[in-house]
Amino acid sequence: MNKKPTIRDVAKQAGVSPATVSYVLNDVKKVSDKTKAVVLEAIEQLNYFPDFTAVSLSKKKSNLIGIMLPIIEDSPASVFKNNLYYNEFVSGVELVARNRKFDTMITGVGDLDECKNWIMKRNIDGLIILGMFPESLYNELKNINIPIALIDTYEDYTNLFNNVKVNDEYGGYLAAKHLVELGHRNIAFVATNLAMSPVDRKRYQGFEEALKEAGIQPSSKFIFETHDITFEDGAKVGKELLSSDHGITGIVTVSDVLAIGIIKAIQQEGKQVPADYSIVGFDDLSICKYITPSLTTIRQDIFEKGKLAADQLVNAIESLNSEQKTIEMPVELIVRESTRSL
């Protein structure tokens, strides 16, 4: 527990000034090879590494990127519990952050102030925001002078920021088209909340488009909404869907998690997938292959999404090149066992 050496200790050991040590540390090109060698030697001997807190303070740069996760109203407790999506996303972020010498902080936030505070007090260099927050947050965010990457947002007030999203509309389209081609006509769309979620709306647009192309008249009778993205909510909406008798045979869903819950509900009612209902998920979580029936779904590469978001963010941080960019990732239909031809 010999206390951590400081830059001063290194300086003394090397017989130079702290400034010089700092110069070699930061590769400021005005140190002679000779002194540089001496300094490096001293650093090695003392096993010195800089205190990032101090560096942050004087450089006004923290090398910290933050991931903010929304807290759903009634489960402020669980930040990203239950939602497999977050898992993969955060992994992606952490990976590129680490490789690029940044550290990753995560937080769930309740109210606006909490959020602003969090950013400011830690001098976060960049922020990734996952999920929807109230518009007022984004307005506040404009005044904060750090790069921000939003994930999966479509609102107008949102395009002042960097953005990583997938082609949601096409995803909805692919899902519906797949079912249509299999001969389904009465197809349900299960969203979380169309009014609140632009992502859901985009997917629904694509969904509608596919129906229309096939000469099917979309109807709001076929829209179902859940509260949150959990297996349980999926099961709940599944029951609802089963008892609504509109001759539904196909189900397009906004998330694999929901789809898995729905399948369970179907099975519990003594019906089968895909015999009685064909269902397609969204995301292609790793679990999809391993449930029975395995889940047909719209694949998006969430891990990659996290990597892209982090890369975009770090680029913005490092190059001051504050040009907003939005990256749209492709989407792909993965056919497995949960859908069948009618």
Next chain:
Amino acid sequence: MNKKPTIRDVAKQAGVSPATVSYVLNDVKKVSDKTKAVVLEAIEQLNYFPDFTAVSLSKKKSNLIGIMLPIIEDSPASVFKNNLYYNEFVSGVELVARNRKFDTMITGVGDLDECKNWIMKRNIDGLIILGMFPESLYNELKNINIPIALIDTYEDYTNLFNNVKVNDEYGGYLAAKHLVELGHRNIAFVATNLAMSPVDRKRYQGFEEALKEAGIQPSSKFIFETHDITFEDGAKVGKELLSSDHGITGIVTVSDVLAIGIIKAIQQEGKQVPADYSIVGFDDLSICKYITPSLTTIRQDIFEKGKLAADQLVNAIESLNSEQKTIEMPVELIVRESTRSL
């Protein structure tokens, strides 16, 4: 983008010294109510909040707790991708950290130095280590003067630290006993790596115990090992298990994720769970209820585990009370559809 106010600005506004502002901020009880009110007023007006970087530097306390995740050899990429366990654990940590005014950083680490650096450079106040690292790491850790909580470790060199674990032995016992009571005699044990994982060993001990109680002679023929905890590894070991013909009818597993993979393998070979094989998982991830058949498993409350670990850590940080504690959480058999009476 008016720049962030500093303590100096507040002081000026309130007509006091920065020191005084600091006093009221830190609730050092020597400020008159009157000046305190003035200061608070100024803070309010300027919308001031302290810069944690600066606070950290001068207080030598960061209010940061770190979660270190192991990086499995061949997938250094994914920190906690794929493993649903991490998800819930981290959520628990984040929740209590936030409530107790700490922030949460996560990192995956490759080598030793990376780890030590990470702790030191950020002045992390406390560390939670998830999973196994080489012994040398723990030796290094002893020299670092911060509270550390280890999760699920049993090694000798490990009990210098705080520890949160579950009653693994009893878990293994419950699982095996359940199967034995259902009439199974040839029961496989699927671990990740008995030689490497003390947790696995504990569970196996309990497993053996239950067999012996029932007069069944344990045999190494019935032990199977995987590489990592992924669905894929589960499926792989499942195939292995199926082709090893020892008349196995029951399977005890060290993780739900593995169990799910195994079930898939079984179904793909045209066999059924529980008709042909009864299987019990470990963890009780939220997915367990929603797969088909739903998974009988040994429940541990992972979310709670994260909360306990964080609480323990923060307690240690705040009270200097550096007495090591190990918390053992209970474990419970949850019977669902994946096991049946023979």
Next chain:
DNA sequence: CTGAAAGCGCTTACAG
């Protein structure tokens, strides 16, 4: 090429 000095935004003995 190198160093003395001021500064980053706070805290904390120490005086008064």
Next chain:
DNA sequence: CTGAAAGCGCTTACAG
């Protein structure tokens, strides 16, 4: 009860 001053560990103009 309040403030001046030194200090936390670094960086960075500015001189020389």
